[in-house]
Amino acid sequence: QVHLVESGGGLVQAGGSLRVSCTAPGRTFSISAMGWFRQAPGKEREFVAGISWSGDTTYYADSVRGRFTISRDNAENTMYLQMNSLKLEDTAVYYCAGKRGAGIGARPDNYDYWGQGTQVTVSS
Numbered sequence: 001q002v003h004l005v006e007s008g009g010g011l012v013q014a015g016g017s018l019r020v021s022c023t024a025p026g027r028t029f030s031i032s033a034m035g036w037f038r039q040a041p042g043k044e045r046e047f048v049a050g051i052s053w054s055g056d057t058t059y060y061a062d063s064v065r066g067r068f069t070i071s072r073d074n075a076e077n078t079m080y081l082q083m084n085s086l087k088l089e090d091t092a093v094y095y096c097a098g099k100r101g102a103g104i105g106a107r108p109d110n111y112d113y114w115g116q117g118t119q120v121t122v123s124s
Helices: none
Strands: 005-007 010-013 018-023 034-039 046-051 058-060 068-073 078-083 092-098 118-123
Touching: 005 092, 018 034, 018 092, 018 118, 034 068, 034 078, 046 068, 046 078, 058 068
Parallel strands: 010 118
Antiparallel strands: 005 018, 018 078, 034 046, 034 092, 046 058, 068 078, 092 118
């Protein structure tokens, strides 16, 4: 079983920046594409961004495109989400996810492994 661990969440003012990280210690050869999802209170978990194993292909939700950047360092078994120009509506628990198969998925059920989540709160 692959265990993913997020870090880097916190409180930031609107317009500010924050970077969250996801590490996959241990056996990670089964992970191919990875992604970030978020879930706000009372809402469903939603896709934020995804990245292929090589990092050459990325996808973003319309709501974050141009403000967020996903990246990964396979040598360090780490994925990042750089979040700039943060808005109040970006407040949520952010989850990293990994999948065994090729191709980036935009639905939670596309993914096989999940982290515990990290809280990101944007204040006015």
